[in-house]
Every structure is written in C-alpha cells, then in structure tokens.
Amino acid sequence: MREELVAVFGDPDSAAHALRALREDRVTTARVLSSAPFPAVHETGRPGPWRALGWIALVGGLTGLSCAMALEVATSRSMDLIVGGKPIVSWTAFGVVMFELTMLFAGLSNFTALVILSAFTRRSVSRRARREVTTDRLVVVVPLEGCSADREAAIRRLLSGAVEVRP
Amino acid sequence: MRARSRTKVMLALAAAAIVGGLAVARGRSEAQTPSPAPTSAGVGTVGDVPFDHTIHAGKYGIPCLDCHAFADKSPVAGLPSGRKCMGCHKFVAKEKPAVQTLAAHVEAGEPLRWQRVFSVPDFVYFSHRMHVRANVACAECHGDVAAMKTVVQQRAFTMGRCMGCHKERNATHDCLGCHK
C-alpha cells in the first residue's frame, strides 16, 4: 500500500483548519475528500483539469452547429423539393435546428468531459481513502513519499483536529 | 478503474440503444413496403406445367417482349396467352409430357395460373412502357432471368433502388411520377 496519512475529520471546519495549517507548513500535496462542497474542498488549491471544460463545451457546440448545417443542407439538396415557394436551402428556417443541435452537442460534450476527466482525477487519491468519506466525515490525505519520521510526526501534529489518523 | 469501466459500459449501452432504435425503425419502414419473398414455387401453372426460362429465354434466346408482349405498350408487361404458347408448341417439343399437359389445358380452355414473383405495393404506379421506351434492360430490375430455372427476385424493389437509378439517369424524381 502507498505511503500516506489518511486523516478523518468529523466536521468541515476542523478539516479546513488542518488543511490551512498544512499549507502554512508548505505541505502542498495534501488532498481532501468530502461528500458535500464544503469550503474545505477549496483549501487544496483547486487541483484537476477543470479549466479544460469550457473549451470542450465550445468545441462540442461548434461540432453540433456544423453537423446541423451539413445535415440540413445535404438532405434538402438531395430531396430538391420546393415547398411554399421557399428556396431549397433556406437558412432562416434551418437556423432553429442548428441552434438546437449546437446546444445539444455542447451539453453532451460538457457532460461526457466531466465524467471522463473526474474518472481520471479521482485516481490520484488512493481507493482506501476514497472509501473512508461519508456524509458526516471528511477525509484529508497526505502522501508521505520520502519524508523523514519527524517530518511525518509534524504533519500528524498538524492533523491533530482529526477524529483519527491512519498511516 | 472500476469507475472508468462503468463509464465505458454506460456509453456502450447508450450507443446500443441508439443503433437498436434505428434498426427497429428501419425494420418498420421495410415492413411498410412488402418486399416479396423469393418464391421457390416455380413460375408456372397450378404446378403441372413447369416453365423454364433457361430453355426459352436462355437456350433459344427468345426475346422477353415475345411473350411479355405488353411491356412496351402498357404499364403491365403481361403474360403469354395459352394460344401464344401453342403457337410454338404446336410444332416444338410436342412429344414432351409437360407440353402435352399444356396443350390439354389450352384445348379445354383452362387458363394457366402463373405464380407472381415480382410486385410493387399498391401505392406505386410502375409503368413498364415508359421504362422499356427509356431502354432500361429488363434484367436491370428482374435480374438475369434467362439463367434462372425458377425465377426468384434477387433484390427487393425498394424505393431507394428506384431513386438511385432515376438519379443516375437523371430521370424524374418527382414523387408524383410513381405515387398518384
């Protein structure tokens, strides 16, 4: 098993305290797990590729737009039937479906991105730690690769607010 | 790990659902145009006069229009009358038992019942006349009948097939050309 400290906290605030303390002690590798978006989850400097999401949604939207255009123009051309005296390719009419598909694709890509990316990010925290978190318990994980015993002790002290701390 | 595999599962399921849905839809639309099942019951009368295209059209190379005489003047191609059959068989192969039964039928004035192989749904108005006039070879739709002992429909008459050919030859693709 990996070398890490798993501290379990009973309430969000003590977890937040501990994390702040760790940061002051220049422990930057700590991670926190919580079942609700307490402020504590923002005490670890917002890890993860979340900035990508906006771009992904944008690209998805544009894809949808072009798909709609292609579909409408191509099929209308292939049917080549006049209705109500309107031109075969009448953009005003096509606009609606373009908009809908843009939105649809943007949404889908955004969601898919979320699912896949979070699947990756959560792997940086050990499964053991992930099992610990429940509604009324927050978990702080501090990896201990190559740090001395007294350093570890120091960290344990910083985590003193925890209900329990497991190696 | 497990999370990711679950994701995959989910996506796979979704894909399957979509594909399946389309498949069903397609099936329904096919069902709408009854594509005639290739019939093994030979083309011929109630059964006792077996007719063989390989001999007539194949071996002796009799042109289609000789027997299907209306193909160039009517929407329906038509079938040879008993008298027409006898026109040749009075002299040709009259010793063959099948031909003798045929003769008997015609003598008794019993019409031959021919098995239907090709058909289009009742909302489609196909005109042999216009297609023959446009020099569409019979085989293009009916297949190489001359080589078939029993005529079977190899490809269903789907609308896509009609449209394909019409676009190719840049014939009308006005719906009212076939649907009236």
Place this chain on the structure above:
Amino acid sequence: MKTGRRGFLGAAVGTMGAGLVAGCSKRLPRYLIPHVIPPDDAVPGIARHYRTICRECPASCGVTARVREGRVVKLEGNPDHPLSQGALCPRGQATIEGLYSPDRLGTPLTTTGKIGWDAAEGALAAGIKRALDAQKLVVVLTRPELGSVGALFRTWLTALGQQPSQVVTFDAMDRPWLREGARLAFGANANPVPDIAAAKLLLSIGDDLVEEGAVVEQARALADLRAAGGRFVYIGPRLSLTAAAADEWLSVEPGTELLLVLGLARRVLELVGPDAPEGLAVATLRARLAPYDATTVAARTKIGAATLERLARDFLRTRPSLCLGPGRAVAGNNAPALAEAIYVLNAVAGNLQRTLRFLPRPQGAWAGPSMELAELTRRAAAGEVGALIVHHANPHGYGPLFAKLAAALEKVPFVAAFNNQLDETGRHAHLLLPDHHFLETWSDATVRDGVTGIQQAAMIPLLDTRAAADELLVAARSLGKATGLPDGAFGDSVRASFDVKEVERGGKFSEATAASGTLADGALAGAVAALDLAGPADGLPLVVASTLRQLDGLPPTSALLQEMPDPLTSISWGGWVELHPTTASALGVVEGDVISLEGTAGRTELPAHVTIGLREGVVAVPVGYAIPLLDGSPPALGFMTRVRAHRTGAKVAPPHVPGGQSQHGAELSREVTPSRRLPMAPKLPSMNPPVEHPLHRWGLAIDLDRCNGCGACVAACYVENNIPIVGPEEVAKGRDMSWLTIQSFIKDGGDGAAEVSFLPLGCQQCENAPCETVCPTFATYHTKEGLNAQVYSRCVGTRYCENNCPYHVRRFNFFDPKHGPRDSLGLNPDVTVRGRGVTEKCTFCVQRIRGGEEKAKVEGRPVRDGEIVSACAQTCPAHAIVFGDLKDPTSQVSRMAKDQRAYRLLEELNTKPGVVYLARQREKKEGT
C-alpha cells in the same frame, strides 16, 4: 357473339391481376391469369372507350364509357353527341354505383323464390300463353324507350296478335301539360322545340332548365345565352338552381302564373300594334285576352304593375325573346292552359320559327299511338289485361300518386317485371327477371329528329342476367309467334343498324329537318280555369322542387348522390322542407325543427330549412320527399297542392356541409356589375425567388357566370378519384371527404329577391402553398408542373397542412375509407385508395395529366391544349370549368386568366393560386 363475350370475359378476369397491380387492391393477388384466347387489341393496363348512351333519365345523353380490364370505371359525356357535347350530369356520373350495386339481381325470382333461367323463360311463356288463351290483353308497361327496344315491344305485341298500341310508357317525371299546351296552341301534330341559345331574353315560368328534362343541353344553352349578353328572367316561387342562374328572380302569388302570362300577352299585343307577326289572328286574340288588363293582373299576381310593364316591354324589345314553361314548380291543375298561354305569348311576340322552332315528331317504329296510363288503369281494373310485362317501371314506388294504377295492376293475373334491382313493383310481380344494366346491353335512343344515340354493351354482364328484349323474343319463339321478329340476338340487330363510323361516334347525328307550325285558331278558346289548389284550404301551397339528385322523382338510392350535398342548401343525406323566415316565424319554426306536412294524399315529416330563397307563405320540398303528399290527379309529378304544416317538437341537425351561407364580407365568390369592376390584384412583394415551371403550369379557370352549381363536377370528382363516402353521421360532424365543394352563398339582392352565388372550391394548387412548408415529411410539395402534390404513402397525418390551408380544401381520413357500392369493382385503378389517417385533396386529376403526358411522349409530340382535362372540367354541363396550361399563353385557360373578371381567392395572402375565378355578372339592365 357468345364466344366473343367469353373472350371478353377472359379479358375481364384474365388481366384482373395485372389491373390490380396498377390498381387499388389492398392485397396483391398471388397468381396472374392470362387469357387462353386473348381478345383482339385489348391491352391490359390501358383503358378502352366505348360510345354509348346514359339511361338514367329519358333524356338519353350520349356518353363515353371508360373500360379498364373489362370493367367500366367511369362515364363521361360523348363530345360528338349533340345533347351532351362531352358533358354529363351528376346523375350520369353516379351510374357506376348502380352498375356495381350489391343489390343488383343475379337470378330470376318468383313469388316463391329464386328459380333458374330455363324455368323463368318457361314461366314467362306460360303466363303470356294463359293471357292469349283467355283472350285477354298482353300489355307492356315500360320506361320511355325511344328506340329499338320500344320498336321491338310493338312488333312483339303484333307478333302475339295484340295491338302495338298496348305499349304503355311510364315516366313519373313526364310533363304532359307541355304536349297538351302545344296541342291547344298549335294543333295536334305540331312539335314546338325551344332554341334557348338563340334567344336574347329568356323568360322562364318556373321551368327549371337546370333540374328538369335534358339538363345537360339546357344548362349549356342557358350559359351560352347569358355569355352572349342575353338576359334571363325566372318567375317562380322558389329560388331554384335555375333561378339562381337567372339575372332576375321574380315570384308571383302561387297559382297566378297563368294570369301573369296572359297579362303579358295582352300588353305585348298592345305594344306590337300594327307590326304584329303575320298570320296572327290579332282581333280574336285581342278579344280573348281582353279580361287580363294590367291592373287586375298586377293585383291578383301581386307583382308590381311597373314590373309587369317592364317585362312586357323587354319581352318585345329584346327580340328574339323566349318564354318557357311551365315547370314542375308552378304546374297547377291549369298547367295545360298555362303552357298554351306561354306558347301564345311567344307567338304574339313573334318568336315562332326564331326561338320556338317546330320539328317533325320523331319518326320510327317505336313512335305511334299508345295507350295512356289512365286507360291502362281502367282496363286493368276491369280485368281486361291478362298479362303485363313491366320494363324498368315502378308505379308502386310513388305512393298515392299512382295508387289507382298500382291497385289496378294487382288485378292482372300475370305480371312479369324486368329490372336491375328489386323495387316496389317488382315485389308485386309474379315473375321478376333481372335485366342487364344498360352498360351491358345493346339498344339505341332517338332523342329528337336526326339524333339517335347507340347504346353499346361496354362490358360483360357482371351477373347472370339476360337482356329483356332477348327474353321476350325467346318467349315469342317458344309460343311459335315469332313472325316479323328478328331471329338471333336482339343486340346483333341493333348493332347491324349502325355502321362502324356511327358506332365510333356513338350514333347517327344529322341536322334536324325543320317543320312548320302556326298558332291554331282555337288558341286560348278554352275557358281559362281559375286555379284551385288541391288540398286543405288552410294549408300552404307546396312547391315540389326538382333536383338533379332525384331525376326519377324518388328519393335517391345512390350513396354518392346522397352524400353529395344539395348545392343550394348544402344539405346531404335525406330530405328537408324549405320555409321563408317569415313563414317559419309564423309557424314558430327554426332551422332543424322537424315539421309535419299533411296533404289530402298523406303526410310526412321533414326537418325545416329556413331560407330566403323562397317566396313567403309557401313551403318547398324536394320532389323525392314530396311523394307521400301528392295525389294522383292527373298522373304526373309536381302538381301544386296545399299542405298543412306544423312543428312536431322533434329537432334534428340536417347533415349540413358546414355552410354558413353568408360571406361575412369575405369576398370569396365575387360579382361585377357594369358599374362596378373588380379591384386590381394587389402586387405583393416576396422574399423568395420566383418558382420555376420549366414545362407546364397546370391551372383551372372557373367562370362563376356560367356555373349554375349543379354539382356534376363534384360527382365526377368522386368517381374519378375514388373519394370515400362517409355517411350522414360523419357528414354532420363535418368530415365529408369531397375534394370539390360547391359553396353556395345566399344574400338579399335588394327588393326582397335573394341572390345566390356559387363557389366551386377545390385545392387552389398555390405557388406559395402554406400547406407545403409545414409538412414535416415532404408529403406535400410543389411539383415542377405547378401541382401541389400530395404523396399519400409518405403522409403521417399530422393534419398541420389542413390547419394552414386558408381554403380548407384538404380532407383527412378519420376512419378506414368506404366507397359505397363501388368498393367491389367500380374503383378507378389509376388512383391510389387512401388509407386511414392520411390527408388527401384535389390533385388536378394528376393521373389524367400523367396519362396525357405519357400519350404525347409515346407519340413524340407536345401536349395539346384541351387534350388533358380534369374530371370536373370534363363533365361541366355549362362549360364553366376549363383546365389547361397557364404557361402556354394561347391556351384557353390563360386567355380566361387575363379576362377582366378574373380573380384569385384570398389574393392578399400571396399564395398565388393556380385556380382562376371569373366573377359573376349581376344587374344586367334590360336589353344589354
């Protein structure tokens, strides 16, 4: 003949499979069955046409029967026949239903039940033999047979040793008073025939030209007259179709028409003064007309003296004028006198030989003296008649009207009836022999001197029926009394009397040789009967309204004719009684109240229809539904009587086609007057590129000035396009499927005279069709030839198109379609039968367009103008509808589209319809 028929039968059966492939079967047949011996030049899938005549009414117009795979699928007017000139009335269009009716008799019947033909022939011969042995009369009671069949009856009777005069003609819709009037006016053997189109002013005394007699010819003549600037005045109590077509509708106190005419005659005679037509016994006439001075007449008839004066002056000034009548609507028991007076008026105005020509009485073996119904009644009652052959006559069907005759016929020991279906008289017959339908057998009809139409067997008899004529011949032969009778089949002898050319044209048509006639000295000598209306004195005068749907005077049996709404009231299915609003309020009646009518003859109950198209204080009932009220003196329909009317308290919704009969300011059916022209068509901008029509732009032009609303177009459309029949309940719900509706709008044209304007409304085939854009599946779109296409197999039934059609001409199949009797074999194989849940509408008869185009293509030439016509345009008796190519500037339709009366419906919506209407002309002042 027989073998020929079998061969033909082969054709009928043989190519059925093929026919159905191209046709309207729900399940495709598994086998294809070719002929053993194919008929010459019969090509499956290609229609053949046979010229024959229509026997739905005595007019006997010429028709062309379209035959597919041995089945007659449609009748169309024979363009070469002088009467029809290509047109046909709704009744004729509906014939197909009778032909394929499931009620047709397939086997001979006796009182005990079905028997075989041999037995039947034996029974017929035996019955006749008994009569002959008992030294009693053998009498033939037949519908009018103006040709070979009529002749055969006479020779047959002679051969049996009977008098040829024992052929009695039964025609409930006959108007004997016209003959009687002619006899009184011009003497026994004059045969006056009006030439309507030649007149500049036509004055109709209740003569419903569009609804009685040879309607096709008369309707055309009427339209021609008005188109040529002539003026048409109708005088009668009811605003009939004919009155609606008139420039002026007047009505007088019911029953005083005679006074009016005499008054007119007197005034005209005064006005004409010295230059009276020569050969006119002016002095005597003056004397005889003396009593009818303007004041008395005006007072009695309640028509203004001024109007009377105006009519008289017009009648003289705008010569040649013509006065016609009386029609059924005004025929009281003084009808013969009225007819006489009308002839006199014409004579006085100098119309003889100009608009009132004289023709020789039609000659022919069938003509000649024959027993009157009255005499038959007397002799039958006296038991002198031993055997009666009834040939398509149904006196028992007319209730009290022919009660005496019917009762007398009961006394005849042997009655054999030839008919297609089992009718009332058939039920009383001892032997009922199923005759061929007239489309299955040979005969001919001479409608007037020089016009003889041939009746061909257009198809093989569907059922095991036999030609009446042949059966009579068989009977005669078996009795050994066949001297002078044709040997062999009767049909052959008929056929032999026409050469090939004549058969192709449909008969012998030659110019009539003119005959002469002058006013008899005895004219007006007879005492003028003061009119007394039969029936209860406190009752209201009953107007028996002729309608095209009931040409035989009986309630229509044809599903199509019943579903097709009456053009004036837009009521379909069943009868009604018309009341003027004031009369209605006097009776405390509103629309839909069931009213009980009691006459001397009997009583009946009908729903009320309140309309201003009727004179105050009278009630009008369609002829078929008036039957129970009419008593039999003298034996002809439509004798004006009085009836008591009161409401029963019951209430029904008469199955209306929607019919708000006011335009509410929406100018759909427009009118022009010399003073008021149509406004210029608005020039509307469009964001869209103009629609290209490379080859054709099919269009329709409807001249509302010629249209008389007869509805022939509607019937033709039903038959041509396999339009479903939905039945009364559905019609009442507003689900009639008719692709073409005759919308009738009625308004008060000032001084109490109502005006009707018709609007035959089908799909407008718009260039910017609102219905097309909204269809999600492209089931409807605009073709390169300007058609608004409807692809049934692609329609999912959103009905969005119907919502967005401002003309509401699209129809939706709410249930699985039914087509009445035609469902079996009578459907048009060139048109898809639409299924449930599908939208349908007028296609401009695309199947006919395609047919024409293919024909032209095969013959390697462009399509000619007039070669392709929609069913409605083809059949229109008044030639009001014209179909053609709007792109071809020389075509008639484009010429009409440029007319200054031309307009399109709801132009402001910029739908650019392909249907052009020509506005109705009103207020043509006298002498224009």
Place this chain on the structure above:
Amino acid sequence: MIDTPAAAAANPISQIERDTLATMTRTSWRYWLGLGAAASLVALGGWAWSTMLRQGLGVTGLNSPVMWGSLITTFVFFIGVSHSGTLVSAILFFTRSPLRAAVGRSAEKMTLVAILTAGLYPVIHIGRSWLFFFVLPYPNQRGIWPNFRSPLTWDVFAICSYVTVSALFVYMGMLPDLALLARRIGGWRRPLYRLLSLGFSGTDGEWCLLERAYPIFAGIVIPLAISVHSVVSWDFAMTIMPGWHSAIFAPYFVAGAIFSGIAMAILLLSALRRGYRLGRYIKEAHFDLLAKLMLAMSLVMTFVYATEFFMAFYRGDSTEAELFRWRATGAYAPIFWLVVLCNSVVPLVCFWKRARHSLRVLVVVSVVVTIGMWFERFLFIVTTLAHNFDPFAWRIYKPTLRELAVCLGGFGWFVMLFLLLIKIFPSMSVAEIMEGEHASHGEAPHA
C-alpha cells in the same frame, strides 16, 4: 415552521440526511394511493388511445376545419409546465438564491417528467402513429429525408434536445447525492446508485470539475429551454392563420409556460412539504417568492391578451378582427371568460402578503391557474381553426370523452412518473443542503 438551531445542533448532518432522503425512505399509504390513482388514469388513457389506433381518429371530435384539438392542447400545456422547472432552477443557480437548494431538484424533475409527457402527444395525435419515425432524419431504404423547413421538424429536434439536456442537468446535479446514496441506501436500489454515481467519490479534484461543469451546463439549459417553447409557439406563429400568425407568440408562450410551470411547481412542492414534513427546507419564504413570480407572469399574460385584441382591431384585418370578436362573444366565449378569470383575475390575490403566506390559498390559486392555462391553449388553438378565412367552412369542435380520457391519461402519466422519481432519487440536493446548513450554522468559512 421555524427551524430551531437546537434541532440542528443534535446531529445536524444525519438529521439533514434523514429529512432530505425522507421522500425515498418513508412511503405512506398516501403515496400508494396517489400512485394507484395516477396509474389507473394512465391505464384509462392508454385504452382510449388504443381505440384511436384501432378505429382511427374518428373517435375524437375533430373535424374539418378544426384538425387540432384537446390533444395538441395538452401537448402545448405540458411543454409549458416542463418549461419553468429547469429554467427556474438554472436562474436560481446563477442568482445564488437560497431557494435553489430546496426547490431546484423538484423543479428539474418536474421539467423532465413534463417533457416526457408532452412528447407523447404529437405521436398520439397523428393519423398514422406507427409511422412516426418518418419525421426522424436517418438513412433509410427509401432514400428520403424530413423537411427542415417545417416547424414540426424543428419541434422534433427541440424536444429531443430538451429531454436529453434537462435529463443530464438533473443527473449532473445529483452525482454527489448518488455517490452518497450508494453508501446509505441498501436493498435493490444500491447497485443502481453504484452504477449511476459513475464512481464519484468527492475528491477535491472532482468537486472542482463539477463546480465548473455545472454552471456551463446551466448556461446551456437556459437558452435551450427558452428556444423549446419558442419553437412550439412557432408551430402556430409560422402559419398564416389569424390569431396564430403573430410575432408576440414566442414571448407570450414563454411567459405562459413559466406561469403554468410555477403553478405546477407550487402544487408539487406543497405536496412534498406536507407529505414529508420538509417545512424546514421548503420554507414559506420560498413559496412567497414563487407566488410573486406567478403574479408577475399573470400580469404579463393579461398584457398579452390585451395586446392581441388591440392589434386585431387596430390592424383592421377583417378576418382577424372577426376572429377575435368571435373568440370573446362566440360559441367559445364561456371558455374565453373562464381563461380571463383564471389567468388574469384570480392570481391577483398574490398581491396580498397573507395570501402568499397561506399554503391553502396558494394551492387553490395554482389549481385555478393550471386549469386556466390548459383552457387558454385550447382556446387559441380551436377558435382560430374554427373561424377563419372561409365562412362556409366555419364549424364548432367539441372534444369527445375518449379524447379527454387521453388527456387525463397524460396528467396521470405526469404524476406517476413524478412519484416514481421522488422514490428513486432525492428530491433535494443533499450536498447543497448540507453545505447551506453548514454555512448558516457552522462558523463562517474563511477565505
């Protein structure tokens, strides 16, 4: 109901959890009664529809020219209901409103259920339901495609996208709860939640992703929601029919949609609050806010009605003027005045604070509004068709019982799905509630 800090103090987290998950854990006889009633309505509607399929649409009261009736009415109505849920929830999200934690989830569920109901009706009302797929663009043996110039085709796309997106919107918001449920709820539901939670385990990384993805999604949902109802309104506005062909239609429909949506939301929320004693979370303040919103929408509707009439008579288009005259005085006048009463008059009581704070009054008003909105849709659809260009074709339409049965079935379907959803998924965002509770009772979070 006032929430005492003491109550929270006991064991805030588990207390909250118990409450918020109450809808899933507690199943009273009322629930079963409601579910049964709804299911039987669905059965009734299903039977009625089957007769339409077997015999044809003739069993409805439709005729020529009134080709659309109560079925399309119900379609438009439910589109409207579906509208507000997601929209409101998304807007509340951006406005950081405290309301959201409590009502957002239920509103989103309502949206989902309503759109699933609405989606049925186009299929039900067409003549050949079995060929509905003709309107879908997919490669087929016929080699033909739908018409993208038709508003109905737009509808297909709009509704499909809306279903998908609003479903995902609820789902995304529920991910943390699902993860939590996978631990808390046992029995048959556990594997379901394990699967659905997609492995969400509350690491700070995931939270950051979620907190970024969610606003983006909300940003997508709002315009989409508005577009959907605009497209539905264009089904009518794109025609040339008087009373339909009007530029005001899109905003008019959107307003009406929010109006009816809020009414429906009030009904559902009050039911939840009652049934599961959630007064502590669904507070009177929330109802007060909803009531104000409803009032505002009611005023907008009144304005729109007035505008329609004004335009009709001002334009001087005889057809349109005649139509609106007839709408207010003709055969359908009773319905017209009913609509005015329900949508314009009754909601005015929300001007009074006491009314806004009495749940009873609000429920009554909401029911009235719901009825009013259904009839309003009915009114403008039917009157236009029954009374336009050709006087000869004017005709009255009365729905048959079969038709109405199908409409009732829709309502049953709506309630049934909702009841099932609250049983399977939490009706409030547990995570957000906890976060909120913590923010308000725990010490303020530091920056």
